[in-house]
Amino acid sequence: MTDKEKIALLEDMLELDGGSLRPETVLADLDEYDSMAKLSLIVLMDDEFGKKLTGEQIREFKSVQNILDFMD
Amino acid sequence: MDLSGKKILVYGDKSGIDDAINSQLKSLGADIVFYFQKDVNLVEDELIQIVIDTHFDGFVFTLMHSVFRPLQFVKPELISQIMNDNFALFIEAIRVLRKCRLLKNGASVVALSSISSIRAMKAKMAFCSAKAALDAAVRCLAIELADKKIRVNSIQKGVVDTDSEKEHIQDITAINSGEAERMTPLGPSSAIEVANLVAFLLSDATKTITGTSIIIDGGYTL
Numbered sequence: 001m002t003d004k005e006k007i008a009l010l011e012d013m014l015e016l017d018g019g020s021l022r023p024e025t026v027l028a029d030l031d032e033y034d035s036m037a038k039l040s041l042i043v044l045m046d047d048e049f050g051k052k053l054t055g056e057q058i059r060e061f062k063s064v065q066n067i068l069d070f071m072d
Numbered sequence: 073m074d075l076s077g078k079k080i081l082v083y084g085d086k087s088g089i090d091d092a093i094n095s096q097l098k099s100l101g102a103d104i105v106f107y108f109q110k111d112v113n114l115v116e117d118e119l120i121q122i123v124i125d126t127h128f129d130g131f132v133f134t135l136m137h138s139v140f141r142p143l144q145f146v147k148p149e150l151i152s153q154i155m156n157d158n159f160a161l162f163i164e165a166i167r168v169l170r171k172c173r174l175l176k177n178g179a180s181v182v183a184l185s186s187i188s189s190i191r192a193m194k195a196k197m198a199f200c201s202a203k204a205a206l207d208a209a210v211r212c213l214a215i216e217l218a219d220k221k222i223r224v225n226s227i228q229k230g231v232v233d234t235d236s237e238k239e240h241i242q243d244i245t246a247i248n249s250g251e252a253e254r255m256t257p258l259g260p261s262s263a264i265e266v267a268n269l270v271a272f273l274l275s276d277a278t279k280t281i282t283g284t285s286i287i288i289d290g291g292y293t294l
Contacts, residue, residue: 013144035194036142036194036195039140039142039194039195040142040144040145040195042140043140043141043142043145043195044145047145
């Protein structure tokens with residue numbers, strides 16, 4: 001999956017318009033990145049990438065790029 | 073409590089709670105038949121073969137299938153699966169047991185439910201709904217089977233020490249700082265406590281508790 005596709009998945013999950021997110025986007029600056037979004041991220045990683053994401057790992061995510069790196 | 077001579081059918085999947093229930097019921101003298109099947113269409117044929125000529129004093133349903141899925145991931149296929157595993161399999165099993173008259177008059181039926189049935193939990197809507205359906209079925213079956221003196225109850229458990237989802241719950245709690253204060257005053261229950269409650273409901277200690285859901289949750293719902 002390309003970075004572009006991964007970002008589209010994240011935009012869809014966060015109910016953001018296409019093109020809203022960039023790799024350098026800081027998560028803390030996004031109103032949509034709330035506790036439910038973090039739950040959704042756990043599910044997305046499990047369903048789409050077969051990866052287990054822990055609460056500890058989520059806390060370490062600072063930017064969209066960090067999430068993209070985890071998806072690999 | 074004494075379950076000597078009682079034949080009990082346990083429908084479960086060998087989780088930590090199932091292990092505790094099996095060993096506790098056995099130690100109290102019960103004769104256990106264990107059954108597992110996720111495909112609701114196979115239950116009738118299989119059950120009839122397995123329990124041929126066995127008449128049960130008790131039936132315990134322990135299947136639990138809980139998933140964390142925010143609304144956007146709750147698709148029809150997931151709902152069907154969660155309803156099947158937590159609810160429909162129980163109904164099918166008890167239907168077959170009744171149809172073939174495999175439950176003795178005066179038998180006790182115990183279904184494992186969850187406090188999810190009566191509390192709101194983020195991203196657990198499908199599971200909460202399925203266990204609420206199970207508890208509703210228990211109430212209805214209790215009056216439907218009262219003529220045969222068959223008692224039907226459920227156990228609404230909170231977090232149990234052997235829960236496979238325990239780690240996951242901690243992750244969710246870590247994310248939801250607002251939920252952190254909704255703790256369990258007495259901590260998680262042990263699987264053996266749930267097993268003791270199952271044993272009590274199966275025993276002759278009560279003849280009239282029926283159609284109810286007993287909470288064991290360390291005080292979480294208080």
